[in-house]
Amino acid sequence: MKIRGRVLVLAVSVPVIAFAVVGGFLGNSALAREDSYQYLRIFEDVVSLIANNYVEEVNIDKVMHGAMHGLADGLDPDSAYLDVAQVKVLDKGDPGGAAQTGLEITRQYYLRVIASRDGSPAAKAGLMAGDYIRAIDGQSTRDTSVYEGQRLLRGKAGTKVRLTVLRGNAAEPHDVELVREELPAAPVKSRVAAPGVGYLRVAEFGKTTPDQMKAEVATLAKAGARSLVIDLRGTAFGDTDAGLAAARLFVKSGVLAYRQDRGKEKEPVSAATGDGSLSQTTAVLTDNGTSGAAEVFAAALSGNKRATIVGERTFGRAARQKLVRLPDGSALMLTHLIYMTPASVAIHEKGLVPDVAVEQPDVEFGQAPPAKDDTLDKAIESLTVKAAA
Numbered sequence: 001m002k003i004r005g006r007v008l009v010l011a012v013s014v015p016v017i018a019f020a021v022v023g024g025f026l027g028n029s030a031l032a033r034e035d036s037y038q039y040l041r042i043f044e045d046v047v048s049l050i051a052n053n054y055v056e057e058v059n060i061d062k063v064m065h066g067a068m069h070g071l072a073d074g075l076d077p078d079s080a081y082l083d084v085a086q087v088k089v090l091d092k093g094d095p096g097g098a099a100q101t102g103l104e105i106t107r108q109y110y111l112r113v114i115a116s117r118d119g120s121p122a123a124k125a126g127l128m129a130g131d132y133i134r135a136i137d138g139q140s141t142r143d144t145s146v147y148e149g150q151r152l153l154r155g156k157a158g159t160k161v162r163l164t165v166l167r168g169n170a171a172e173p174h175d176v177e178l179v180r181e182e183l184p185a186a187p188v189k190s191r192v193a194a195p196g197v198g199y200l201r202v203a204e205f206g207k208t209t210p211d212q213m214k215a216e217v218a219t220l221a222k223a224g225a226r227s228l229v230i231d232l233r234g235t236a237f238g239d240t241d242a243g244l245a246a247a248r249l250f251v252k253s254g255v256l257a258y259r260q261d262r263g264k265e266k267e268p269v270s271a272a273t274g275d276g277s278l279s280q281t282t283a284v285l286t287d288n289g290t291s292g293a294a295e296v297f298a299a300a301l302s303g304n305k306r307a308t309i310v311g312e313r314t315f316g317r318a319a320r321q322k323l324v325r326l327p328d329g330s331a332l333m334l335t336h337l338i339y340m341t342p343a344s345v346a347i348h349e350k351g352l353v354p355d356v357a358v359e360q361p362d363v364e365f366g367q368a369p370p371a372k373d374d375t376l377d378k379a380i381e382s383l384t385v386k387a388a389a
Contacts, residue, residue, distance in 0.1 A: 077107035080145035097155035099180035115236035115289035129289035135164035190216035198225030205238030205293035236291035243293030247300035252276025303342030316351035
């Protein structure tokens with residue numbers, strides 16, 4: 001191997017070895033480390049070939065960053081490699097600004113929309129689950145992590161951000177300009193949807209959400225609602241602990257969820273004395289934008305026979321990440337814990353399958369969604385049948 005090749009191998013392999021060591025440590029397995037080093041030997045050959053045969057002088061930093069990002073891309077979309085500059089921004093506590101667009105995103109080739117929060121700039125612009133964000137302010141998102149994408153979407157209130165969006169099989173993308181806003185917590189909204197049926201719209205799960213839900217259900221009960229529809233379509237915002245706290249209102253006893261950390265026994269989260277104060281027959285509406293805390297909530301009710309899930313399969317994003325720092329000042333944002341249903345089935349990257357499947361209609365860009373809500377109608381029908389039985 002030529003001297004230049006050896007230098008490149010050393011420069012690029014050090015952080016890769018750090019990844020391998022981190023992987024072996026987290027897996028607590030000698031076999032995992034052996035497998036990692038086996039690939040490192042191949043990696044050394046690849047770097048040597050690049051260094052000695054590529055037509056131009058190789059940029060060490062570019063090769064290294066590409067290798068690091070490639071490793072993280074083999075994990076779930078929420079795991080990412082952060083370079084030194086990104087770690088410094090994170091350490092300063094700078095998320096990009098206090099104002100936001102209201103988008104929850106994931107990564108699939110490009111950044112992809114999970115959901116747009118109710119009343120947000122993104123929702124007003126008509127952005128929907130499944131939309132691809134091809135560029136942010138003209139910068140391609142092909143190599144943009146979820147973490148970096150979220151940071152770029154934030155900023156000062158009143159500032160604008162331009163998104164290049166592609167929906168479905170459309171040949172041409174659309175440019176959408178959003179004005180960032182400081183979004184207040186989304187309140188729980190309620191109404192009587194049909195005789196004897198109350199409707200709750202929960203757009204996010206925050207600290208006050210359980211209390212709001214309880215108050216709204218009491219109001220609906222006074223109006224004659226004996227059963228409930230809880231709409232979680234496009235609900236991808238909030239904390240899983242708040243989702244579990246809300247589930248306690250409906251589940252009197254039993255396991256609400258399991259938490260599974262790498263190398264540890266799964267930990268049950270169970271209902272406690274005093275839980276289950278709400279006894280109404282319930283249906284939960286879901287779609288591909290239902291994610292995170294909303295999935296944990298829906299799984300807790302469904303798994304304890306407290307609700308029927310109506311709609312589409314949920315997104316499958318119920319996990320927690322932690323930052324693992326590397327020796328050169330870079331870091332790995334790593335998913336280390338996942339949530340499981342009461343039946344011990346992983347939610348993360350799988351989602352929840354509805355009991356009653358109803359497909360959401362396809363909506364062209366710029367077109368208003370249909371006035372008729374088939375998913376809500378199906379839920380009301382199922383509750384009416386149960387009430388008559």
